[in-house]
């Protein structure tokens with residue numbers, strides 16, 4: 508049997524010695540306040556045994572990781588017609604690039620880059636009576652944890668500086684791929700990105716993606732086909748323009764965020780989350796990627 512705890516302990520030890528910890532995302536001013544020294548890792552297996560090391564219970568801003576959750580809720584609400592408004596191809600471009608959107612007539616490359624996630628936010632705003640409250644309740648329900656909340660200071664901070672997201676939303680609107688007001692959709696999007704969770708809470712939330720759409724209490728949130736689609740998108744598009752490198756080094760589907768979190772999983776086996784706020788030049792957590800590479804190398808477990 509694999510001794511996950513001793514592997515996580517040694518990953519944490521290696522992380523604490525690392526001098527080059529990457530750079531904190533300061534384009535959202537509130538995120539620039541986070542201490543670069545943080546590192547946490549938490550793993551849950553299919554039997555629901557848990558293992559952790561470092562600051563695995565400290566909450567951080569999950570940012571783009573939330574895009575998987577909004578996609579899941581939207582797919583559950585409107586089904587396959589969602590794909591008429593957003594494609595499923597990797598972009599090979601940074602998450603906030605706008606050029607492809609123009610080239611491809613307002614259909615975002617995938618739901619995990621910003622324009623794609625903004626279209627998903629628009630769908631939720633159209634479908635839900637109280638979008639922010641109902642989306643939060645959806646996430647709390649999956650995780651079975653009503654302490655999960657938005658960090659309103661982070662949402663406000665991003666609203667003040669989110670110029671590129673305003674540009675993306677306006678471009679989508681000009682192509683007819685945004686039905687609601689730009690301000691309303693972005694207010695929802697900034698709140699969604701500000702969700703605050705620990706590594707442990709992230710693995711509880713993403714448990715269903717390694718467990719055929721069933722959460723830890725065995726309630727079904729997604730069908731087998733929906734899980735297949737979303738996991739495929741995480742594998743091919745979950746790490747900005749470094750999805751290839753992540754598959755190459757780590758070999759798991761997952762999603763990262765500019766708050767320094769990464770969640771990844773091996774279907775039917777385990778779900779793991781790391782947090783270290785320093786990012787590499789592509790926007791992925793520097794130590795998080797190293798940690799997950801070490802995990803899959805030492806356990807010899809990956810989807811390949």
Ligand code: GLU
Nearest residue numbers: 570571602621700764765
């Ligand atoms: N809220 C962030 C933005 O739109 C999310 C970025 C990310 O984590 O990739 O810029």
